[in-house]
Amino acid sequence: MTxxxxxxxxxxxxxxxxxxxxxxxxxxxxxxxxxxxxxxLNAERSNAVLVCHALNASHxxxxxxxxxxxxxxxxxxxxxxxxxxxxxxxxxxxVNNLGSCFGSxxxxxxxxxxxxxxxxxxPVITVQDWVDxxxxxxxxxxxxxxxxxxxGSLGGMQALDWALRYPERVSHCIxxxxxxxxxxxxxxxxxxxxxxxxxDPDFHGGHFYAHGxxxxxxxxxxxxxxxxxxxxxxxxxxxxxxxxKGGALGYSTQDIEFQIESYLRYQGDKFSDYFxxxxxxxxxxxxxxxxxxxxxxxxxxxxxxxxxxxxLIVSFTTDWRFSPDRSxxxxxxxxxxxxxxxxxxxxxxxxxxxxxxxxxxxxGVLGAYFERIATSLERPAGLQLKGVAI
Amino acid sequence: MTxxxxxxxxxxxxxxxxxxxxxxxxxxxxxxxxxxxxxxLNAERSNAVLVCHALNASHxxxxxxxxxxxxxxxxxxxxxxxxxxxxxxxxxxxVNNLGSCFGSxxxxxxxxxxxxxxxxxxPVITVQDWVDxxxxxxxxxxxxxxxxxxxGSLGGMQALDWALRYPERVSHCIxxxxxxxxxxxxxxxxxxxxxxxxxDPDFHGGHFYAHGxxxxxxxxxxxxxxxxxxxxxxxxxxxxxxxxKGGALGYSTQDIEFQIESYLRYQGDKFSDYFxxxxxxxxxxxxxxxxxxxxxxxxxxxxxxxxxxxxLIVSFTTDWRFSPDRSxxxxxxxxxxxxxxxxxxxxxxxxxxxxxxxxxxxxGVLGAYFERIATSLERPAGLQLKGVAI
Numbered sequence: 001m002t003x004x005x006x007x008x009x010x011x012x013x014x015x016x017x018x019x020x021x022x023x024x025x026x027x028x029x030x031x032x033x034x035x036x037x038x039x040x041l042n043a044e045r046s047n048a049v050l051v052c053h054a055l056n057a058s059h060x061x062x063x064x065x066x067x068x069x070x071x072x073x074x075x076x077x078x079x080x081x082x083x084x085x086x087x088x089x090x091x092x093x094x095v096n097n098l099g100s101c102f103g104s105x106x107x108x109x110x111x112x113x114x115x116x117x118x119x120x121x122x123p124v125i126t127v128q129d130w131v132d133x134x135x136x137x138x139x140x141x142x143x144x145x146x147x148x149x150x151x152g153s154l155g156g157m158q159a160l161d162w163a164l165r166y167p168e169r170v171s172h173c174i175x176x177x178x179x180x181x182x183x184x185x186x187x188x189x190x191x192x193x194x195x196x197x198x199x200d201p202d203f204h205g206g207h208f209y210a211h212g213x214x215x216x217x218x219x220x221x222x223x224x225x226x227x228x229x230x231x232x233x234x235x236x237x238x239x240x241x242x243x244x245k246g247g248a249l250g251y252s253t254q255d256i257e258f259q260i261e262s263y264l265r266y267q268g269d270k271f272s273d274y275f276x277x278x279x280x281x282x283x284x285x286x287x288x289x290x291x292x293x294x295x296x297x298x299x300x301x302x303x304x305x306x307x308x309x310x311x312l313i314v315s316f317t318t319d320w321r322f323s324p325d326r327s328x329x330x331x332x333x334x335x336x337x338x339x340x341x342x343x344x345x346x347x348x349x350x351x352x353x354x355x356x357x358x359x360x361x362x363x364g365v366l367g368a369y370f371e372r373i374a375t376s377l378e379r380p381a382g383l384q385l386k387g388v389a390i
Numbered sequence: 391m392t393x394x395x396x397x398x399x400x401x402x403x404x405x406x407x408x409x410x411x412x413x414x415x416x417x418x419x420x421x422x423x424x425x426x427x428x429x430x431l432n433a434e435r436s437n438a439v440l441v442c443h444a445l446n447a448s449h450x451x452x453x454x455x456x457x458x459x460x461x462x463x464x465x466x467x468x469x470x471x472x473x474x475x476x477x478x479x480x481x482x483x484x485v486n487n488l489g490s491c492f493g494s495x496x497x498x499x500x501x502x503x504x505x506x507x508x509x510x511x512x513p514v515i516t517v518q519d520w521v522d523x524x525x526x527x528x529x530x531x532x533x534x535x536x537x538x539x540x541x542g543s544l545g546g547m548q549a550l551d552w553a554l555r556y557p558e559r560v561s562h563c564i565x566x567x568x569x570x571x572x573x574x575x576x577x578x579x580x581x582x583x584x585x586x587x588x589x590d591p592d593f594h595g596g597h598f599y600a601h602g603x604x605x606x607x608x609x610x611x612x613x614x615x616x617x618x619x620x621x622x623x624x625x626x627x628x629x630x631x632x633x634x635k636g637g638a639l640g641y642s643t644q645d646i647e648f649q650i651e652s653y654l655r656y657q658g659d660k661f662s663d664y665f666x667x668x669x670x671x672x673x674x675x676x677x678x679x680x681x682x683x684x685x686x687x688x689x690x691x692x693x694x695x696x697x698x699x700x701x702l703i704v705s706f707t708t709d710w711r712f713s714p715d716r717s718x719x720x721x722x723x724x725x726x727x728x729x730x731x732x733x734x735x736x737x738x739x740x741x742x743x744x745x746x747x748x749x750x751x752x753x754g755v756l757g758a759y760f761e762r763i764a765t766s767l768e769r770p771a772g773l774q775l776k777g778v779a780i
Contacts, residue, residue: 194643196611221585242572258574333693
């Protein structure tokens with residue numbers, strides 16, 4: 001991919017004094033959102049793209065952090081000058097979600113009601129709650145309508161929720177490698193990961209901060225499970241196969257024998273060093289709960305009846321976490337509502353993780369779509385392009 | 391399915407004094423095998439069928455235990471008078487594998503070298519080691535040649551190993567829902583389960599017996615992971631879907647919200663009450679290590695060059711643990727060797743677990759195949775049926 005980095009970036013924290021009412025019935029008092037932006041907001045404030053993150057990502061979507069090696073944002077391959085989401089044309093907003101552990105108000109922050117860390121008492125957050133908090137952030141920028149909301153996986157769910165609950169405030173919804181809800185199997189994997197965390201003796205009912213420990217054992221297992229579901233069977237076979245770590249079998253049940261074991265343990269260790277256990281519980285629950293059809297008798301078509309945006313839906317053939325079938329359910333519901341939908345099913349070997357990689361066909365689709373949006377921004381209203389076939 | 395139960399059964403323990411040399415280079419001193427048999431061995435000793443078990447099963451394959459409710463053997467739907475494996479015709483041997491926790495010598499037994507429980511020092515056991523121990527058991531019965539070796543999943547691997555390493559002692563090999571080796575993804579799931587057990591503080595490096603505790607947290611997580619891989623996505627969707635345990639969402643990260651969570655926790659709890667943690671490690675490692683092609687430059691066809699048995703290979707369309715593709719690899723290697731192979735791919739919704747269920751098409755295939763074997767037993771040698779198409 002051509003294009004340059006946005007260079008060194010700095011996060012900003014935005015404070016909100018007005019309490020945020022939550023789906024659970026609870027309410028979050030004053031809160032902060034950690035944000036990064038790239039590119040320039042134009043005079044009409046019409047070129048803003050909000051990027052929503054998935055499980056373990058953050059507001060740091062693109063660029064680097066000054067003086068830190070390997071500090072590229074999680075979607076740096078996509079976003080920058082001359083990249084598919086071109087920051088010479090768009091003003092891109094990355095926001096860390098509430099309940100996360102990268103700066104926005106979350107479980108390790110102080111609960112004003114007790115003066116101690118929220119821990120497991122942090123209110124349960126839903127995709128809708130995140131979107132409501134993001135809507136306030138967008139207002140803070142003086143933006144009446146986003147050129148696009150973009151997200152992959154859980155981020156895609158947020159993009160969909162924007163389109164159906166803030167229809168007048170989103171021109172384009174781009175939802176990648178996502179699903180209209182979790183399947184029983186998806187929930188099952190989340191639940192095993194949560195049980196690993198919650199039953200770790202170092203979890204202390206979610207109040208481990210006070211004990212000066214971290215439930216690393218549970219976090220490691222949770223991350224290992226996650227990684228299996230992010231990769232396709234094929235790519236695992238290709239990357240690791242049955243390759244041994246050493247030259248020969250060691251005949252041990254506890255030592256590493258196979259490369260795949262080494263990889264998973266490494267990923268688990270790394271994750272347990274930086275990720276918060278309560279955040280993991282909250283975010284997997286937000287995934288479980290997302291189900292816009294549930295408020296419409298299970299009818300996804302009715303759920304999207306309010307939507308007015310144009311849509312780009314992208315899936316990957318080897319994604320078995322959120323398979324193309326799940327994206328097609330979304331596409332069908334959108335078409336039933338006679339909405340403008342482009343759908344791309346990318347033949348990529350990398351499984352769910354493909355949405356983070358720079359497959360040229362995938363980035364080609366996103367680049368062409370953003371180009372279409374950019375062109376429409378330059379034209380007077382009422383003279384927009386219709387349904388680019390991809 | 392018609393047919394009757396074999397009724398109440400009693401296990402027998404067989405003691406072996408001769409040390410068993412193991413693949414690891416270690417050797418198991420004197421050991422015991424726990425065994426059940428059903429039906430009568432005929433005068434020619436030609437009607438014996440050995441049943442090999444998978445992960446958490448045992449020698450208790452069929453029948454009931456006197457006075458115990460719900461004590462049916464794990465393959466009771468298949469084995470009994472008038473059942474697909476008809477005990478009016480066959481003498482069926484169920485054996486608990488070494489290293490297991492149901493009576494055969496295993497990690498909770500005393501290591502004669504130390505006078506304490508083996509624990510994690512129990513030698514690592516491979517499929518080949520099990521088959522070698524089973525061969526000695528079969529000799530003990532005075533059986534020169536088994537009419538069949540039958541197994542599903544890990545049991546199927548044992549059946550295949552019998553066919554390729556004891557070619558003169560097996561007439562038929564019936565391998566159901568199995569694979570010629572584990573994929574990287576299969577190993578990955580095993581590894582996560584093992585890490586959950588090994589990192590449970592109650593594991594005590596595998597010597598938890600001396601501490602009077604059981605690493606239940608790890609066993610629960612291990613079993614939950616296993617269960618996800620045993621069921622198909624479809625059957626999970628059908629059985630549980632997104633159904634809530636209560637009437638409405640409770641907005642909790644730790645309480646049960648969905649029925650699938652309740653099911654998995656129940657399965658995990660039940661398993662942790664009866665299964666041994668060291669056995670879990672040993673058996674998953676035996677799965678990881680099984681790879682007959684590895685000794686032949688990765689060529690499965692060459693691995694089966696020694697085989698002389700007739701084969702029935704069965705797979706299930708929705709089994710994503712050991713998919714039909716993996717069975718077809720076996721079938722191809724057998725056909726390359728011009729062996730007599732029947733292959734049935736059963737269109738069943740239940741995933742890997744299907745091999746334990748009584749799907750009529752599946753049991754029909756097994757019943758027809760055993761009928762073929764029974765008929766051949768009644769005929770003079772040299773007048774056997776050839777290649778029944780199924």
